[in-house]
Amino acid sequence: MPESEHRDDLLIAVALTEFSVQYKQADPELAEHAWQLAATRLVDHDSRPCKAVEELEIGAPSRE
Numbered sequence: 001m002p003e004s005e006h007r008d009d010l011l012i013a014v015a016l017t018e019f020s021v022q023y024k025q026a027d028p029e030l031a032e033h034a035w036q037l038a039a040t041r042l043v044d045h046d047s048r049p050c051k052a053v054e055e056l057e058i059g060a061p062s063r064e
Contacts, residue, residue, distance in 0.1 A: 006045065010052040013041040 016038035024031040042048060047055070 009041050009045060010047065010055060013038045013045075013047075014052050016041070
């Protein structure tokens with residue numbers, strides 16, 4: 001799998017995870033569906049949300 005596809009899948013998984021957390025109270029069914037979609041992408045890459053965030057360097061301090 002090309003690196004850009006891998007990164008895109010991880011970004012989508014992180015976004016779906018964030019969506020599921022933000023909408024858990026407003027629409028539990030939709031939030032659960034988003035989480036399941038995220039989990040499927042993460043399983044495909046043998047990853048977890050926190051590992052995906054680390055790999056993508058989201059919120060990490062600049063290394064410059």
